[in-house]
Amino acid sequence: MLSVQNLTKVYPNGTQALKEVSFDVQDGEFLVVIGLSGSGKSTLLRCINRLIDPTSGKIFWDDLDITAASPSELRHIRRHIGMVFQQFNLVKRSSVMTNVLSGRLGYANPWLSLLGIWPAEEKQRAIHALERVGIADKAQSRADALSGGQQQRVGIARALMQEPKIILADEPVASLDPVLSHSILQYLEQLNKDGMTVICSLHFLDLVHRYATRVIALKDGIKVFEGLPKEIDRAKFKEIYGEDAQEVRATSLEAPA
Amino acid sequence: MKDLSHLKKLVRNSLLFALLLVVFVYSYRVTGIDVARLVRDAPKARNIVLDFLHPDLFRRDVEIVTLDMAFPIPCGSAPEAEPAASGPRLATSVPCAAARERFALEGFELAPNSTIEIRWRLPDGRLWTINRVQTDADGYFQVEVEARPIAATADGVPSLIQADALVPVGPYKPSQTFDDVMANMLVTIFMALMATTIATLVAAPLSFLAASNVTKRGCIGTVVYYGMRSVFNILRSYEPLVMAVVFAFWLGFGPFAGTLAMTVVTIASLGKLFSESIESIDPGPIEALQATGANRIQTVWYAVVPQIVPDFISFIVYHWDINVRISTIIGFVGGGGIGYYLKERIDMLAYRQAATAIWAIVIVVMALDFLSAEVRKRLT
Numbered sequence: 001m002l003s004v005q006n007l008t009k010v011y012p013n014g015t016q017a018l019k020e021v022s023f024d025v026q027d028g029e030f031l032v033v034i035g036l037s038g039s040g041k042s043t044l045l046r047c048i049n050r051l052i053d054p055t056s057g058k059i060f061w062d063d064l065d066i067t068a069a070s071p072s073e074l075r076h077i078r079r080h081i082g083m084v085f086q087q088f089n090l091v092k093r094s095s096v097m098t099n100v101l102s103g104r105l106g107y108a109n110p111w112l113s114l115l116g117i118w119p120a121e122e123k124q125r126a127i128h129a130l131e132r133v134g135i136a137d138k139a140q141s142r143a144d145a146l147s148g149g150q151q152q153r154v155g156i157a158r159a160l161m162q163e164p165k166i167i168l169a170d171e172p173v174a175s176l177d178p179v180l181s182h183s184i185l186q187y188l189e190q191l192n193k194d195g196m197t198v199i200c201s202l203h204f205l206d207l208v209h210r211y212a213t214r215v216i217a218l219k220d221g222i223k224v225f226e227g228l229p230k231e232i233d234r235a236k237f238k239e240i241y242g243e244d245a246q247e248v249r250a251t252s253l254e255a256p257a
Numbered sequence: 258m259k260d261l262s263h264l265k266k267l268v269r270n271s272l273l274f275a276l277l278l279v280v281f282v283y284s285y286r287v288t289g290i291d292v293a294r295l296v297r298d299a300p301k302a303r304n305i306v307l308d309f310l311h312p313d314l315f316r317r318d319v320e321i322v323t324l325d326m327a328f329p330i331p332c333g334s335a336p337e338a339e340p341a342a343s344g345p346r347l348a349t350s351v352p353c354a355a356a357r358e359r360f361a362l363e364g365f366e367l368a369p370n371s372t373i374e375i376r377w378r379l380p381d382g383r384l385w386t387i388n389r390v391q392t393d394a395d396g397y398f399q400v401e402v403e404a405r406p407i408a409a410t411a412d413g414v415p416s417l418i419q420a421d422a423l424v425p426v427g428p429y430k431p432s433q434t435f436d437d438v439m440a441n442m443l444v445t446i447f448m449a450l451m452a453t454t455i456a457t458l459v460a461a462p463l464s465f466l467a468a469s470n471v472t473k474r475g476c477i478g479t480v481v482y483y484g485m486r487s488v489f490n491i492l493r494s495y496e497p498l499v500m501a502v503v504f505a506f507w508l509g510f511g512p513f514a515g516t517l518a519m520t521v522v523t524i525a526s527l528g529k530l531f532s533e534s535i536e537s538i539d540p541g542p543i544e545a546l547q548a549t550g551a552n553r554i555q556t557v558w559y560a561v562v563p564q565i566v567p568d569f570i571s572f573i574v575y576h577w578d579i580n581v582r583i584s585t586i587i588g589f590v591g592g593g594g595i596g597y598y599l600k601e602r603i604d605m606l607a608y609r610q611a612a613t614a615i616w617a618i619v620i621v622v623m624a625l626d627f628l629s630a631e632v633r634k635r636l637t
Contacts, residue, residue, distance in 0.1 A: 049548050079550035089541030094563045102559045106550025114558050155545075162549055 001026055002048070002166065002197070007057035009043050009221075017043040018054070019221045025199060027165075030192045032212035032229070033201040036241060040221040041201035045168045048199065049081045050074055061166075079106035082159025082196075084188075086171035088151040092144035096135070096154050099143050100126040103161030129157040133187055149180040156187055167191060169200035173207070185211050205237065308608035312616050313434040317425035319368040324424075325378065325417040329353040334410035345396075345424035354404040367396040368423035375400065379407065380414040387418075394609070396425070434610045437598065438617045445594035446621065448516045449580035455516075456523035457573050463489075463524070464531030471535060486532075492525030501587045515592025519580050527572055534568040535561070567636040574629040581625055585618055 002025040009018040017040045025031050033041045046052040048059060050066060059066040061077070069077055082103070090099045101118055108122070118126075130136040133153035138146060143154060152172060159167055169188060173181035181204070189211055192198045202208055208215055209229045217225035217232075217240040224240055225232070238245065324347050329335040332353035340348055343366070350361040364373065371392050377385040385407065390398045408416035431439075465471050467485035472478050501518035508514045542560035551559065588596015595614055602611040 051544055051548055075550040075552060077550075078548055081548070083545065083548040085541060085545060087541050089539075089545035091542045091560060091563045092539070093567065094559075098559075098563075102546055102551070103549050105546060105552075105555045105559060108555075110552060110555060113555055158545070158549070168548075 001062060002199075003058075003060040004044075004048070005058045005060070007044070007047055007059065008055050009040075009047060009052065010055045017221050018047070018057075018218075020057070021218070021221070021223045022057075023216055023223065023226055025197060027197055028192070028195060030189065030198045030200070030211055030213045032208050032215050033199065033218065034203075034205070034208055034215060034240065035201075035218035039218040041218055042170050043221075044218065045083075045170050045199065045201060048166075048168060049078050049083060051083075075106060079162055080165045082162045082164035082167045084152070084155050084159055084167065084169040084172045086174045088148075088155045088175070090143040090151055090154055090158075092142070094143060095139070096130070096141050096143055096146065097123075097126060097139045099154055100129055100139075100157045100161055103129075103158035106162065125161060126157070129160040130154075132160060133157050148176050149183060152176060152184050153187065156184070156191075160191070164196060166197045166199065169198060171201050171203065174203055178204075181207060182210075205232065208232070305608055309612040309615065311609055312612040313432050313609040314613060315429040315435070316432040317429055318427045319371070319423040320426045321421060322424045323419055323421055324364075325419040327415045328404075328408075328418050329415040330404045330406075330409045331355045335413055335415035345422060347418060347420055349402075349418070356404055356406040356409060358404045359401055360404065362400050362402045362418065364390075364392065364398045364420060364422065365396070366424070367392045367398070368425055369394050369396045371396075371423040373398060373420050373422045375402075375418065375420045377405065377408045378417040378419045380411040380416060384419075392422075432613075434613050438595065438610075438613045441595040441598040441614070442617050442621055444512060445584045445588065445596065446581055448512050448584045448592075448594055449519065449577055452516045452519035452523055452580050452584070453573060453577040455520045456527055456576070457569075459520075460524045460527035460531055461569070464528045464535060467528060467532035468535035470538075470540065485528075489525045489528045489532075492521060493529065495522060497522045497583045497587060498590060501590055501592050505591055510591030510593070512593035515584055515587040515594070518587060518592070519583055522583075523576050523580060527576055530572045531565070531569060534565050534572070538564040571629075571633040571636050574632045578622075578625040578629040582622055 004024070005022050007018050007021045008016075010016050021040075021044065033044060035041050043052055047054045048066070050069070054067060057067070064077065066074075066077055091102070094102075101122060104118075104122055104125070105113055108118070112118075127136055127139065130139055133156050135146075135150055135153050135157075138150060138154075143151060146154065152175075155172075167188065172188065173184050176184065185200075185207060188198050188200060200211075202211075209232075212229045215225065215227060215229050215232060216223055217236075219240055225236060232240075322345065324345060326338040326340075326347050326349070327335065328349060329337060330353065332355065334353075337352040340346075340352075345366045346364070348363045348365065350363075351358075354360055362375065367373065369392060373390050373392060375387045375390060377387060379385060385405070387402055388400055390400045392398045402418070410416070463485060466481050467489060469482060472485070473482040497518050500521055501515050504514035504517045505511075508517070538561060542564070543556055546556045546560045584592060584594055585596040585599075588594045588598070589600045591597060595618060599611055599614040599618075602608075602614060
């Protein structure tokens with residue numbers, strides 16, 4: 001269980017990104033974080049693996065205090081938390097294989113990894129990860145030769161190399177064509193069914209209804225909602241997104257079963 | 258009141274104009290601009306230009322050959338010689354002559370700058386020396402000869418004009434100059450290569466210290482960042498030529514001093530370019546690899562290095578290209594290599610050899626320019 005307690009983040013320029021946010025995530029949940037751009041979703045996800053250090057508050061993973069971890073402890077914690085990004089964050093000039101293998105750096109022998117030497121079992125693991133997202137045939141392509149949807153799948157494969165218990169997905173479909181959103185989210189849904197906890201920020205409400213097992217909503221860094229997806233009615237929607245908001249459907253043409 | 262200010266302005270402008278005039282007149286005299294001389298001395302330039310168009314590239318082995326041609330004295334006493342059209346040969350301004358007449362003797366396509374002995378071979382077989390002459394750089398000579406009465410035709414047998422000449426034989430081979438130029442060109446290319454290599458080894462790590470996204474963190478980081486940038490900027494403002502003179506005082510004139518001078522300037526230039534390249538990378542992959550639990554060195558190696566390597570290689574090749582040009586100039590002040598060779602030849606007025614060096618420089622610079630452009634094109 002992941003427990004976030006009174007999490008607050010104030011950036012050096014004075015922006016208050018998170019205010020006293022608290023919530024729990026049970027193992028195996030598909031938790032979706034919603035809110036407007038700038039509401040603190042990205043900051044929240046990055047505080048969980050401490051890509052951003054919170055100003056105050058605690059994050060416990062079972063009995064482990066992530067917020068108090070030393071740099072080497074933190075690296076060990078991060079190995080078990082995969083992350084998927086809005087902009088994919090692949091090294092564009094490197095091959096797909098190298099990008100996927102780099103997800104394993106936390107486990108690899110530091111010296112061999114700097115020489116670019118990977119044991120055969122790790123290469124096999126990388127191929128297997130690529131097979132899980134259906135692009136094993138692209139292993140030797142340069143990352144920037146792939147389409148956006150394929151690049152995000154490489155991003156997921158890279159996270160899989162960590163054999164993570166938690167996957168943080170920061171707007172994983174916001175840079176993709178809406179029609180590709182379901183394709184990517186279905187991979188995350190499958191990983192969730194395989195036992196991984198998924199914490200994902202999303203924009204489109206119909207995607208939230210389709211994939212989330214539970215939802216929290218942020219507005220100006222404050223948690224304004226926590227509950228089941230079906231509890232977000234019209235009134236809640238207006239409360240989270242403001243009076244001017246209009247719901248946009250991500251995929252009105254084809255909704256998967 | 259208004260008139261007064263108008264007057265003041267007029268006086269001020271006139272003074273300014275007068276001052277500028279003085280400056281320009283003085284500058285004109287100091288520079289010694291002399292248009293008349295430019296025109297008058299044009300013929301001198303013509304010779305130099307011709308020498309430059311005939312670089313010293315080839316040589317051939319030489320062999321002593323005796324050339325001869327019949328020369329009837331007086332005319333009609335014997336058949337005249339058929340003049341040869343090509344190859345090493347002798348020719349006279351008239352096919353025959355009366356005794357005591359003077360005529361010109363020319364020799365063609367002989368060994369350049371060689372001594373030739375010319376003589377009469379009299380009808381009875383005795384030899385009678387005429388003169389010793391020197392061929393010019395094209396293997397040509399001309400000399401005035403008197404038709405001596407002793408060389409008159411006897412019994413229908415004419416005297417021969419004979420010349421023991423060195424003539425070129427065998428295939429063309431690269432000249433000594435060509436070999437020397439090649440050797441010195443290699444020295445220059447290697448100087449540039451060493452300077453660029455050492456500079457890369459020093460500049461690559463230092464450039465990370467001068468990259469704001471890597472170093473400019475916290476108090477110490479900010480100090481290091483601005484310090485490193487200042488060092489690069491100060492070093493960059495020195496001309497390699499000035500630097501070469503400084504190192505030459507220290508280490509004596511030669512390739513080592515020249516190489517070090519280029520190294521220092523290249524460190525500054527590459528350091529600045531490298532750091533700018535590091536500053537422009539995509540931070541996304543760094544974040545992604547930090548999130549996987551990779552350590553700092555692994556993150557730099559997997560997320561930063563692949564993004565900067567193509568830029569770095571392109572800058573390195575470009576600077577090698579630049580350094581070949583600079584090392585030519587540095588050679589002039591004693592830095593060794595092709596520049597020094599060129600200066601020596603110019604001082605010796607050996608313009609054809611200088612021309613060989615200049616052609617070599619032009620060709621190598623153009624080739625490297627093309628090569629570096631090609632490499633940079635492939636890397637993007």
